[in-house]
Amino acid sequence: MDFFYESPGWSLGDADKLQWLGVVYNCLLVATLFPRKDNCYISLLDFRSRDMVWSWSDMGAPLTLTVVDEKRVRDAVAMEEANSICVVNEYEDLGFMDLRMMMGSRSTSTGSISWSSRSRLMKGVMPDEPCYPKLAVHGGQLFSSMNDCISVFCGSDWVLTSRLKRGYGGSICDFSIGGDRLFALHSEENVFDIWEVTPPPIVL
Numbered sequence: 001m002d003f004f005y006e007s008p009g010w011s012l013g014d015a016d017k018l019q020w021l022g023v024v025y026n027c028l029l030v031a032t033l034f035p036r037k038d039n040c041y042i043s044l045l046d047f048r049s050r051d052m053v054w055s056w057s058d059m060g061a062p063l064t065l066t067v068v069d070e071k072r073v074r075d076a077v078a079m080e081e082a083n084s085i086c087v088v089n090e091y092e093d094l095g096f097m098d099l100r101m102m103m104g105s106r107s108t109s110t111g112s113i114s115w116s117s118r119s120r121l122m123k124g125v126m127p128d129e130p131c132y133p134k135l136a137v138h139g140g141q142l143f144s145s146m147n148d149c150i151s152v153f154c155g156s157d158w159v160l161t162s163r164l165k166r167g168y169g170g171s172i173c174d175f176s177i178g179g180d181r182l183f184a185l186h187s188e189e190n191v192f193d194i195w196e197v198t199p200p201p202i203v204l
Contacts, residue, residue: 016075023080025099027053031076040073042085056097056112071095071115077135079142082156087113088133092146094158116158131171131187138177140200145172150184154200164195 016036019029027044034040043055058073073087078099087095095113136143141161142153148171150164169186176183177197184193 019078021078021080024083025080029076029078029085031073033074033076034072042073042076042087054099071113074132075135077137077142079137081140086135086137086142086158088135088144090133092133092144092151094142094144094153096158131173134172134174136175136177138197141197143175143177143182145175145184147171148186150175150182150195161200162198164193166193169193 014032014036015030016033017029017031019031021027021029021044025044026048027046030041030043030045032041039057039059041055041057041059044053045051046053058071071093072089073095074090076085076087078085080099083099085097085099087097089095093115095115097112097114101112131145131147134145140154142158144151144153148165148167148169150172151160152162152164153159154161164182164184168188169191170188171186172184172193173187174185180197182193182195182197184195185191186193
């Protein structure tokens with residue numbers, strides 16, 4: 001057993017998500033997200049050196065309506081092949097951080113997210129029992145769940161290529177991808193969906 005002692009003011013012990021980056025970086029992504037904490041924290045830990053090699057937080061960001069209402073990070077996922085971290089807010093807007101720039105700085109950042117607004121129409125049409133969005137990466141594709149739908153993005157610009165939706169079972173609480181199957185758990189009791197995951201389109 002090994003222990004990693006968090007920096008003062010950080011929240012590793014309250015983490016919502018862990019992801020091992022074993023292809024390029026050999027680091028552990030640790031994310032503590034809203035609403036578990038009032039502020040969001042994302043860090044990369046190197047257990048070989050017992051060092052936090054990079055960290056990001058919205059603590060100290062300007063407390064404007066835009067930041068508070070729209071830019072709260074609800075989930076995060078690292079994409080090693082794209083050298084980036086993707087985050088999502090409650091309206092399924094995606095944000096990206098360049099890992100190459102961040103790892104070079106080895107510092108704490110508060111404003112290095114490049115947001116891409118994709119779903120302004122979602123505002124005002126939230127279901128009665130909304131579930132927070134979830135992110136996953138599989139086979140070079142980015143998956144983002146929102147309410148009762150899963151959006152699939154691919155390509156260097158992460159273009160929306162398809163949406164998976166059933167129309168019953170309520171909001172999607174969580175999902176997982178194994179092999180060529182995507183398993184989605186809905187908010188209504190004992191409702192699962194299983195989809196076949198198609199490979200990304202070939203760009204000539």
